[in-house]
Amino acid sequence: MTARRTTEGPAARSGRPGRRPGGPDTRGEILGAARKSFADKGFTATSIRAVAREAGVDAALVHHYFDSKDELFIEAMALPADPRQIATIIIDGPRDEIGRRIATVFLRVWESPDGQQRMRAIVRSIAGSEEVARLMREGITQLLLQPVSDALDVPDAPLRVSLVAAQLMGLAMIRYLLELEPVASADLQTLVDRLAPVLQHHLTG
Incomplete structure (x- = not known):
């Protein structure tokens, strides 16, 4: 048989x-x-x-x-980069250069061909759906913001990190969704040079 x-x-x-x-x-x-x-x-x-x-x-x-x-979330939400790796890059290095590291790593991710497409999709989704906004907020907080906040080791670290996130999200909205000039066409280094001191002040000022 x-x-x-x-x-x-x-x-x-x-x-x-x-x-x-x-x-x-x-x-x-x-x-x-x-x-x-x-x-x-x-x-x-x-x-x-x-x-x-x-x-x-x-x-x-x-x-x-x-x-x-974590990996499932990153893939499901089509994030342009792994927030855990970004957190490691931000945390490692001199404390007085953390603002520049943040500006550099985020803008480089966003400016990659795949990164621009995904970033536009994410920003539009966040702007149009409270559920997506809540989910991204919760996931990014646990995978990225919380590790950076813990590494700062200052009493108001969560507020400082949240202000940095607000600054970055505002830039993303203006550059990739609204495409407001001259921010939309500004070169990468100019944006890093302008943004880095502001982020540094939020974190260590």
Whole structure:
């Protein structure tokens, strides 16, 4: 008698009902489920298991494509760069140059071809949806702002870091969404030179 074939994949091996194996577009479906879960529940309350349930797959399959919830968030929201890596770049280095590091790293990310496209999409989404704005606020706070705030080690660090975020978001709105001149066409170095002292003052002034 010929042995019956079994479906390959984590769901089949686990024997759990209601969990389908991975298909050609499983990664995309997981990202879609993650966007919905993040939007409905926020960054903190969303779990890998919740995303797996939403996508109709086993949690192990989500882990196959994404190492962590942080990585899933970054991919789902199509961020132009990993905020954890940006936090490391900002924190490492002389304290009296942190404003310039922030201005440089953010503008370089935004000015890359892929970065400009993603930044415009993110800014438009934030401006048009309170849910997206809340989600981005929560995720970026935990992955980027909080580590930088902790590294400053001053009593009002959260306020200082929030003011920097406001400054950067304002620049992004003016340059990439509203495209107001002369900011929209200003060269990168000019913007860094103008912005760095302001950010430095917010953080250490």
